[in-house]
Amino acid sequence: MRYAIVVHGGAGGTSPEAEQGCRRAAQAGAKALRGGGSSLDAAVAAVQWMEDSGRFNAGAGAVLRLDGATIETDAAVATSAGLQGVVGAVRDVRNPVLLARAVAQETPHFMLTGEGASALAKALGLAPHPGPSARALERYRALREAIARGDASLLGAGWSEPMAAKLMGLLGGDEGQVPHEGDTVGAVALDSAGMFAVASSTGGARAMLLGRIGDVPFRRCGYQVGVLGGVAATGIGEEIMRREGAGKVYQLLEMGLVPQAACEAVVKLFPVNVSVGFIALTGDGVGVAANCPMATHAIVKG
Numbered sequence: 009m010r011y012a013i014v015v016h017g018g019a020g021g022t023s024p025e026a027e028q029g030c031r032r033a034a035q036a037g038a039k040a041l042r043g044g045g046s047s048l049d050a051a052v053a054a055v056q057w058m059e060d061s062g063r064f065n066a067g068a069g070a071v072l073r074l075d076g077a078t079i080e081t082d083a084a085v086a087t088s089a090g091l092q093g094v095v096g097a098v099r100d101v102r103n104p105v106l107l108a109r110a111v112a113q114e115t116p117h118f119m120l121t122g123e124g125a126s127a128l129a130k131a132l133g134l135a136p137h138p139g140p141s142a143r144a145l146e147r148y149r150a151l152r153e154a155i156a157r158g159d160a161s162l163l164g165a166g167w168s169e170p171m172a173a174k175l176m177g178l179l180g181g182d183e184g185q186v187p188h189e190g191d192t193v194g195a196v197a198l199d200s201a202g203m204f205a206v207a208s209s210t211g212g213a214r215a216m217l218l219g220r221i222g223d224v225p226f227r228r229c230g231y232q233v234g235v236l237g238g239v240a241a242t243g244i245g246e247e248i249m250r251r252e253g254a255g256k257v258y259q260l261l262e263m264g265l266v267p268q269a270a271c272e273a274v275v276k277l278f279p280v281n282v283s284v285g286f287i288a289l290t291g292d293g294v295g296v297a298a299n300c301p302m303a304t305h306a307i308v309k310g
Contacts, residue, residue, distance in 0.1 A: 010309045011047075013037040013197040014294045015054050017064050017303035018210075019243040019285035020191060025063055026303035033057040034305040037197055041309075047197040048087050048109070051207035054195035055083075055105040059209055062141050066193045067103055069141050070211025072148045073218050079137055079144075081211050082224040083108040086233045088204040094225035096121040097218075102135040105209045108225075110134075119225060144211075151215060192224055194231070194240030196289040204238040204289065206231045213245060223248040228255030236261050236290055239271075242302065243284030251277055257286050257295075267295025275299050 015034045017026045037054035041047070059067020070079045083104035084094040093112025096119065098104050107129050111120050120128060140148075194208035208224045208231055222245025223230035232239045232254040239254040239261075248254075253274055260270035267288035275297045278284045285298030294306045 009198065009291060011038070011041040011050075011198055011200055012289055012294065012306070012308040013041065013050050013054060013195060014287045014289050014296065014306035015058070015193070015195040015304065016240065016242055016285060016287045016296070017058065017193055018066075018191040019298050019302045020283040020300050022301040022303040027305070029058060029061050029063045030303045030305040033061075033193075033195070034307050037195055038307045038309075041197065041199055045199070046087075046201070047199040047203050047205035048085060048091065048207070050197040050199065051195040051205040052085060052105055052109055054197070055193055055207040055209050056103050058193040059103050059105060062143065064193045065144075065191045065211040066209040067105075067211075068138055069143055070137075071144050071191075071213075071216075072140055073212070073216050073220075075218060076148055076152070078218060079140060079211065080216075080218070080220075081209065082221055083207075083209040084225050084231055085109045085112055085207045086205065086227070086231055086238075088233050088235050088238070092118055092227070094119045095125045096221035096225045098122070098125045098129070100126055100137050101129045102137050103209075105207050106134055107132070108207075108209075121221065122219070192222075192230070192242040192245075194242060194287065196233075196238035196240055196287055198237075198289055198291065202291070204233050204235075206233045206238040206240050208240050208242075210245075222246070223253070228252045228258075230254060232258040234258065237267065237288060239286060239288045241284070241286050242298075243278075243300075244282050247278060247282045248284060253278075253284065253286065257288055261288065261290060266290075267293050268297065269295070271295035271297035 037050035062069040192210035288295035
């Protein structure tokens, strides 16, 4: 194929708005490829579009932490040529994917977190975060209501009802109700030179303590890329890390499975109550699989 890009808007929820957002993000990436940009340019452009849109739990649309006041984001970029850069628990940055790219291209480091990552973003003149969106505030109010009644169902896997009750001391704000929505956004791209790239960004899970970092910045967990292709994961980060989800998909690609079969096989390794999804891209095709609703879009030009 001449070039290709596939994007996802997060496991755990979809809507016409999310599907349209994934389509427009993929178009932004494809535009970069048509203009002679690299696969990294394309993957970053797609993820940046999703961060800016406010429709997804990334960038401007990122969810709040349990304190009800703080937004911390994670992001990663990597290419089959060996470039890698990741950031974790970053505050006050609108586009953490741009910061991850800067870590890879403008520093000798692989990962930056917390205050150091935020300081680099300021030094680079990256746009500050606009503050919690209406969507993020609604999701937080729904979470607070669930915890107030001792219901751990909105917290996600790993939280017990007794712990939910203890978390009340961390919460504030008004009550409300919203449906579950997706989380991590990601893109995998292939350019005309044969290089693959992955980019991912997230505001985290529904219920997070300050400083929590999920699967996104970790190779073989949230992403994997090599000469055969690229993989991006989405879902409950701790469970993806336990099973090295993206790495297992890539292993199956190395064993000769097509991307669709590889993604479907690894999804089956997760419990049905753990939301998870994968996208994968090789020179032979695209794979998309999840055990829950997940907005995606792919553009392939042969």
